[in-house]
Amino acid sequence: MIPGDGIGPEVIGAATEVIAAAGVDINWDRQLAGIAALETFGNPIPDELLRSIRKNRVALKGPLMTGVGRGFRSINVALRKTFDLYANLRPIRNLPGLRTAFKGVDLVVVRENTEDLYAGIEHQIAPGVVESVKVITAKASRRIARFAFEYAQREKRHKVTAIHKANIMKLSDGLFLACAREVAKKYPRVKYEEMIVDNACMQLVLRPGQFDVLLLENLYGDIVSDLCAGLVGGLGVVPGANLGTRYAIFEAVHGTAPDIAGKGLVNPIGAILSGAMMVKHLGHPEMADAIEGAVESVIRARECTRDLGGSLSTSECGDAVAKRLRD
Numbered sequence: 001m002i003p004g005d006g007i008g009p010e011v012i013g014a015a016t017e018v019i020a021a022a023g024v025d026i027n028w029d030r031q032l033a034g035i036a037a038l039e040t041f042g043n044p045i046p047d048e049l050l051r052s053i054r055k056n057r058v059a060l061k062g063p064l065m066t067g068v069g070r071g072f073r074s075i076n077v078a079l080r081k082t083f084d085l086y087a088n089l090r091p092i093r094n095l096p097g098l099r100t101a102f103k104g105v106d107l108v109v110v111r112e113n114t115e116d117l118y119a120g121i122e123h124q125i126a127p128g129v130v131e132s133v134k135v136i137t138a139k140a141s142r143r144i145a146r147f148a149f150e151y152a153q154r155e156k157r158h159k160v161t162a163i164h165k166a167n168i169m170k171l172s173d174g175l176f177l178a179c180a181r182e183v184a185k186k187y188p189r190v191k192y193e194e195m196i197v198d199n200a201c202m203q204l205v206l207r208p209g210q211f212d213v214l215l216l217e218n219l220y221g222d223i224v225s226d227l228c229a230g231l232v233g234g235l236g237v238v239p240g241a242n243l244g245t246r247y248a249i250f251e252a253v254h255g256t257a258p259d260i261a262g263k264g265l266v267n268p269i270g271a272i273l274s275g276a277m278m279v280k281h282l283g284h285p286e287m288a289d290a291i292e293g294a295v296e297s298v299i300r301a302r303e304c305t306r307d308l309g310g311s312l313s314t315s316e317c318g319d320a321v322a323k324r325l326r327d
């Protein structure tokens with residue numbers, strides 16, 4: 001368990017309470033990362049943390065702070081790269097009882113997690129001129145496409161839409177698309193479509209119900225995930241998983257939200273549902289379903305935080321979900 005920075009400890013506290021209430025007996029190995037680790041060990045990504053993830057292979061993680069335009073490189077990105085967590089999976093769906101602009105949203109963002117502009121290769125070639133390198137490889141593109149189609153097949157989803165800007169980035173996004181097309185041929189039962197990212201953003205806010213599984217490179221995946229979160233109630237309700245062949249780190253889509261940290265205002269549902277994804281991954285789908293059911297019940301009863309129109313604090317909302325599970 002990595003409580004994380006900003007609102008991290010509040011949401012992870014609620015998530016672990018709910019997991020215990022669901023009857024999943026986890027002996028947590030609590031590890032510091034990010035600012036908390038920097039202050040304690042002088043290192044934002046301590047060896048103990050890496051050893052723990054290597055040993056346990058599964059983690060529930062709060063967000064970690066990354067400076068804008070300065071400071072150390074993103075620890076979130078470093079962890080994804082270190083453990084080769086190449087797939088970022090973010091289910092986005094309407095929660096029953098929560099009024100939002102759209103009904104019938106039930107889509108899944110599959111975001112490539114290891115390359116693209118997130119490779120962090122930037123240099124100044126002359127004063128006032130910088131270059132940022134977008135890295136796209138056939139290997140990473142093929143494996144994320146395979147992940148999306150395997151997921152679609154397993155979860156009985158009918159369509160994968162590859163989202164790109166290959167009209168402008170003909171080589172990089174062109175390669176990503178070529179790989180997606182090649183993989184799509186091996187899954188004839190799953191429909192395959194392509195859409196340019198700007199059009200996809202418009203379509204998502206016009207008719208989100210037309211989408212099923214979205215397949216995206218890293219940066220488009222980051223931006224489109226937040227857009228999709230907005231369709232179903234905001235960053236407070238969307239869970240996520242970073243998955244590789246050997247390791248898995250579960251974390252909500254939102255970041256550290258320093259503006260509301262420590263005030264009991266943050267919505268813990270995203271972290272709680274990320275916990276449910278982890279519980280399913282650990283082999284307890286029935287307990288994961290129970291957690292999702294308890295979340296839905298709490299939202300229907302408006303026992304939620306202010307961002308969803310409720311009046312509960314973060315811990316009260318976590319308690320309400322946990323109580324449903326215990327009753």
Ligand code: ATP
Nearest residue numbers: 063064065235236254255256257258259266267307
């Ligand atoms: P970071 O730099 O770590 O990504 P950020 O503030 O840029 O942090 P987010 O943490 O993703 O970005 O949040 C953006 C805004 O959305 C926050 O300022 C906050 O007001 C709101 N928000 C994010 N997560 C939640 C949540 N779980 N509950 C309520 N509001 C949230």
